[in-house]
Amino acid sequence: MKFFCFLVVLCVGFNFATADPTNPTKIKVVIDAGHGGSDTGAQSNSILEKQIVADVSSQLKELCTDKNIEIILLRTGDEFMSLQDRVDKIQSLSPDLVISLHANYSKNRERNGVEVFVAENDFTMESSYFGTKILESFKRKYFKTSALQSANFFLLKNLNCPAVTIELGFLSNAEDMKYLNSEFGQKFLAQQIVSSLD
Numbered sequence: 001m002k003f004f005c006f007l008v009v010l011c012v013g014f015n016f017a018t019a020d021p022t023n024p025t026k027i028k029v030v031i032d033a034g035h036g037g038s039d040t041g042a043q044s045n046s047i048l049e050k051q052i053v054a055d056v057s058s059q060l061k062e063l064c065t066d067k068n069i070e071i072i073l074l075r076t077g078d079e080f081m082s083l084q085d086r087v088d089k090i091q092s093l094s095p096d097l098v099i100s101l102h103a104n105y106s107k108n109r110e111r112n113g114v115e116v117f118v119a120e121n122d123f124t125m126e127s128s129y130f131g132t133k134i135l136e137s138f139k140r141k142y143f144k145t146s147a148l149q150s151a152n153f154f155l156l157k158n159l160n161c162p163a164v165t166i167e168l169g170f171l172s173n174a175e176d177m178k179y180l181n182s183e184f185g186q187k188f189l190a191q192q193i194v195s196s197l198d
Helices: 002-017 049-063 083-093 125-140 154-158 174-180 183-197
Strands: 027-033 069-073 097-104 115-119 149-151 163-170
Touching (some): 027 049, 049 069, 049 097, 049 183, 097 125, 097 154, 115 125, 115 154, 125 163, 125 183, 154 163, 163 174, 163 183
Parallel strands (some): 027 069, 027 097, 097 163, 115 149
């Protein structure tokens, strides 16, 4: 049974990453920068989650040079979008994958690292595959990560395509916050996500 599951996951990844070179298929990936407008998300002093995830998503689009991958930014400015509006817009785009970017916050100031989530009660093979690939990309660069998790997030449970949520780090942790708020850190975070799509 484990071997069969491995083969299914392998085939999903192979189909995504290796289109026929004589007839390449463009893969459409939507990047959802969480929050926006009056919804600032988590906050540490003047550092806002909505701005950090917007900056990382812009870096991600710039760094993805694979002509067979089309990166679409769901939010390009500082506008508010309801969760239902996000779902509706994403569905109209018919993407192959959705990556929702967020920054975490915890009362425990020691908590840190990258976390990745897929829909609760819908641990789909494709979502799990991409979530695992993203985590492995961060692990290769010695980021602290946890195992792939499931959650009842509105966006994840209401989409009809593979989707993951990435918590890029904790604004409540001093080291994570400095990294998240630096141009170098944002670019490095974006690069790990891009490398997981290759």
